[in-house]
Amino acid sequence: NAGVTQTPKFQVLKTGQSMTLQCAQDMNHEYMSWYRQDPGMGLRLIHYSVGAGITDQGEVPNGYNVSRSTTEDFPLRLLSAAPSQTSVYFCASSYSRGLGNSPLHFGNGTRLTVT
C-alpha cells in the first residue's frame, strides 16, 4: 500500500518557469489537499478538493492551480515560478465521511527552490 505519493522529491526552477507537482493516493480518499511549509509559519493550505471535479482555494492560493479529474490524482501547477514560492510542499489526503476525525495522510514532501 503506497499511501500518498509525491513527485519529485526535489526541484530547482528559474524564475518564470512553470512546473507541476504530482500527487497520487491509492486509499480511495475523497479529500485531497496541498500545503506549503515555511520556517516559522507551519503548514499553510494552498488548495483542496472534496472529490473528483471539485476544487477550492485555501489560505495561500495565488500563483498555483489545481485540478481533480480523478479520485486518485491531485496535481499542483506553478504557473510562473517566483522566489517567494521556494518552500516544501506537501500533499495530504483523507476520507471525507467522518471528515473531522479522519486524520490526514501526508506524502513525503517536495522541496522546491526558485532562483
Next chain:
Amino acid sequence: AQTVTQSQPEMSVQEAETVTLSCTYDTSESDYYLFWYKQPPSRQMILVIRQEAYKQQNATENRFSVNFQKAAKSFSLKISDSQLGDAAMYFCAYRGMEYGNKLVFGAGTILRVKS
C-alpha cells in the same frame, strides 16, 4: 477564521524525562478535532495523537498524552519517558466542521532530546 498558536519555538528535554508542549487555538465552533503531528528530520508528517472536542477524557497513546482544556482553548502535549527518537518538530493542528474541514496548523515547536 481559526488560528492555532504554539508559543514555544524550541524546547529541550533530558532523555527519560517528561516534557510538555503548549498549544492554544481560537475558534467559535463547538465541535472540532485537534491533532498533534510529529515531523522528524526525514520530513515525514506522522500523526501522534488526536482529540475530539466533544470528549472530556484526554486522549493518550502510549507515552503521549494531551491536556485538553476546552474552555481555555488549550491543547498541550505531554511526552513521558522521552527518547532520542522523539526529537522532531511538533505541530498542533485544528480541524473544524465547516465546509472543507480545513486543517489549520500552528507554527511548530522543535523538540531536542539530550542524552
